[in-house]
Structures are given as structure tokens and as C-alpha cells.
Amino acid sequence: MKIEVFAPASIGNVSIGFDVLGLAVQPVDGTLLGDVVTIEGASENKLSVVGEFASKLPAEPEQNIVWHCLNLFNSYMEKRAFQPMPVHLTLDKKMPVGSGLGSSACSVVAALVALNVFYNKPFDDETLLKMMGEMEAQISGSLHYDNVAPCFLGGLQLMLPTANKVTTTLPSFDDHFYIMAYPGIEVSTKAAREVLPDSYSRAQAIEYGQILASFVDACYRKDEEQAFAIFDDVIAEPYRKHLLPGFEQARDYLMAQGGLAVGISGSGPTLFCICKNEQTANELACWLKENYLKTPLGFVHVCKADTNGARVLN
Ligand SMILES: Nc1ncnc2c1ncn2[C@@H]1O[C@H](COP(=O)(O)OP(=O)(O)O)[C@@H](O)[C@H]1O
Ligand SMILES: N[C@@H](CCOP(=O)(O)O)C(=O)O
Secondary structure (H helix, E strand, O other): OEEEEEEEOEEEOOOOOOOOEEEEEEEOOOOOOEEEEEEEEOOOOEEEEEOOOHHHOOOOHHHOHHHHHHHHHHHHHHHOOOOOOOEEEEEEOOOOOOOOOOHHHHHHHHHHHHHHHHOOOOOOHHHHHHHHHHHHHHHHOOOOOOOHHHHHHOOEEEEOOOOOOOEEEEOOOOOOEEEEEEOOOOOOHHHHHHOOOOOOOHHHHHHHHHHHHHHHHHHHHOOHHHHHHOOOOOOOHHHHHHHOOOHHHHHHHHHHOOOOEEEEOOOOOOEEEEEOOHHHHHHHHHHHHHHOOOOOOOEEEEEEEOOOOOEEOO
């Protein structure tokens, strides 16, 4: 039996919900923007890494997060007195690393979903999410679910403060277009977390809470005007924007040309821009290709919300 699982790219934070809001996205042209993990039985555990961005990962398979996922999954199996089997995992690394597109989350989610399907789903979604969070924390230095949750479950996910339920799906603006512009340079999530202040003022806390609450309320009422009226990232963008060459100029241009909102996807350097109609999205995508990309590895995709999340391909 051979199982192939795809896990999509995501926008961490979505500007206004630092560590607590995330949206899965898929290009409208059908490109698979995400990682694919294939699993099959084998005589011993093995990980092969292929794909466009395979060379950007550690050469030793044991240092790949997919290998850590296998070990973690097997330890959960043993705790439940299930006997894990040796498997051959193949990671098709389609996602650039350190991109702000939730690249490590794609590998983590695809690997853990593939393992769970291979063993006929011994673990429920909540248990899998906890495993995914643990793996993401290992890479970025602290626990945040805003990439793994949308990547796994699809759509717009709001992380909850409760212990027994990690995330809930918000009604998203599914008709809108999300332009994703990856400039082709790397920004490490761990390093981009280290530039943030340890504490924020009372005024900043009030502003953050008010903007996020206003957006969530608007999602439920499909009130686009309220949702995007104030879409300011007061937690991360002011401290991270210097890591993204040309971000401020691009944001100002895109907003002046009809973008509804512009922000840093995850910890960057990918920029996202939300548009109401496809023609504007295509025009702004062309401008970003010419003005925001820094190396030949960069790309721009016009996307929609991916409401499916991780899925078996075959
Ligand atoms: N399968 C994998 N996918 C992505 N990164 C991986 C993987 N395995 C190990 N890594 C390492 O984890 C780190 C991921 O960096 P990070 O900035 O968190 O990426 P991203 O923001 O794109 O998720 C890099 O040092 C990378 O070498
Ligand atoms: N909330 C995190 C999101 C990181 O996303 P990534 O795609 O850059 O890994 C943060 O902003 O640190």
C-alpha cells in the first residue's frame, strides 16, 4: 500500500492575529503549493527527500522534521500498545524553507497525516494537532499552531486558549483573492521571533484585542468593510518589516491600487495582499513579480482560501 498526502501553504498571523490566526491557501491555477509525503511499508525506516527545495534542507535525513514526526508518531503508537511497522517516507519538498508560507508546517502535517492514514487513523484530529504543534515548536523555538492548524484542517483557523480544543474554524472570505509573493530570500522563523519585544504596553494590548475582535465579528456577519477597515499588525510587523526589503513600498503601492489589506505572511519574507476581484489580483500580482522578487527562486501566486486542508492524493 502506498499513500500520498498533500499539505497546503498557509498565511500565519494573517496580520491581525499573531500566533492565533492562520489561513490555508491554494493557487487558482491548480499549482500544488505545499509539500507531499508518500508512505509505504519497508524492511527498515527510511526517509528520501526529493523536489525543488530538497537541497535547502539538512543533508542528514535524521535532521529532517519528517524524521522527527516519524519518531514522535511511533512513540504515541507504543504508548497505546500498538506495534509500529518500518516505513519508507518520501518528502517531495515543494515549499521554500524560511519563506513565511508555513513550509515546515507543510512537512509536519503531510507526514503525520500520511502516518495516521497508513495505520487506519488510530489518532483523532485533536491528538494529531498536539503532535503537529510539538513538531512546529521544535523548529521555531516556541509553540504556535497558526500554520499547522489551517494546513491540516483548511480554511481560516482561530487558535483557542482552551486545553481540550486547540482551534476553531472561522467563516472566511472565500470569494476573495490572496496574492502570495515570495521574494526568494530566506527569513528564519526562529530569528524573526527573536526580534520581537518581550512585552507590550497596555495601549498596544487594547489596540490588538480590538482589531482582532472586530475582524472575528465581521467574519461572522460577512461584513467586508468592517473586516478590512483596520487591518494593522501591531505585534510583529513594526519589528519585522526591516527584514523584508521593499515591503513598505510594496504595501503602500498595493493599497493605493485597490488591495483590501497587505501584510507579512507568517514571519516573512512572503507578502500577502487581499483583493476583492480577480482582475485587480492579476494586475497586482504582475506588479509584485516585477517589483518584489529578489532572486530567481521567488514566485507570485494568485490564491483562494483552501478550505480542504491536508488531503490524500491517490
Ligand atoms: N521538512 C522540512 N521542511 C522545512 N524545514 C525543515 C524541514 N526539516 C528541517 N527543517 C529545518 O527547519 C528550519 C525551518 O525554518 P523556518 O524558518 O521555520 O521555515 P518556515 O518558516 O518556512 O516554516 C530550517 O532550518 C530547515 O532546515
Ligand atoms: N506566528 C508565527 C508564524 C510563522 O510562520 P512561518 O510561515 O514564517 O513559519 C510567527 O509569526 O512567528
